[in-house]
Amino acid sequence: MKATTEPRDEAQMIASILAGDTQLYHQLIRPYERSVYMMALSYMKNEADAEDVAQEAFLKAFHHLTTFRAEAKFSTWLIGIALNEARSRLRREAALRMESIDDTQDQGGHTSPAILRDWREVPSEALERKEVRQMLQQAITNLPTIYREVFVLRDVEELNNVETAAALSITVGNVKVRLHRARLMLQKQLAPLLRNMNPKRRWIPWF
């Protein structure tokens, strides 16, 4: 997770907040604002609802801080709350999509990658282009939920497999399977589009 690099004793901060120093909560959550928002956005698919869900999640976390167990990571716990908030809101709103979070099959079907010989541009150059960013956003947003949530936590927010599994309450094995499929789906969809936008050939060295 892209958190602060300063050493923070979150357990101590939480204890202080529970003891009455509630203003410290602002500081506690700052490094996680983005991840919580991203988790919300990956469900709600529009910024206004995602912001609302994120705010609710931070408020719920504050009101339920006594239930936080020290053996968990605070960030993972927070993201789990955002996830539940987003899911229950979607259930309440009942319906934009009939896609079930639980019913989508993990294993079914094989995704073959897009075969391209000449898309090897330098990514940072591509990112400067607004249409490339929008294309990526769109492709990630359109992934089926069970792949999108894993991809967002692992490859957008850069949580590790264990943290992602904990936040989503699934196994590490499931994280790996879903992540692999999400990546291949995105490669298949995006590689031809990105190649067409920047036909320059560049070799990117491995590692």
Add this chain to the structure above:
Amino acid sequence: MVLNCKHVWDCISGYLDDTLPAEMRDRVQRHLDHCEICSAVLDSARNILILSADDLIFELPVGFSQRLHARLDQEMTS
């Protein structure tokens, strides 16, 4: 057993994360060394991951943080 392209695609995620067992990683590597197609697939997959991890892709809405903390202030004290 020599790996074919389909086997290698199944390993791309693990290869990118460097979580393949050493022996499998070597076999995938040997395949990639001579297979132009799979090395291009790998490159494009890696590029997409690099792009996805960039904060520019999904930016926080302008004023997100201020609104959040203002609401927290309002509700934490009530």
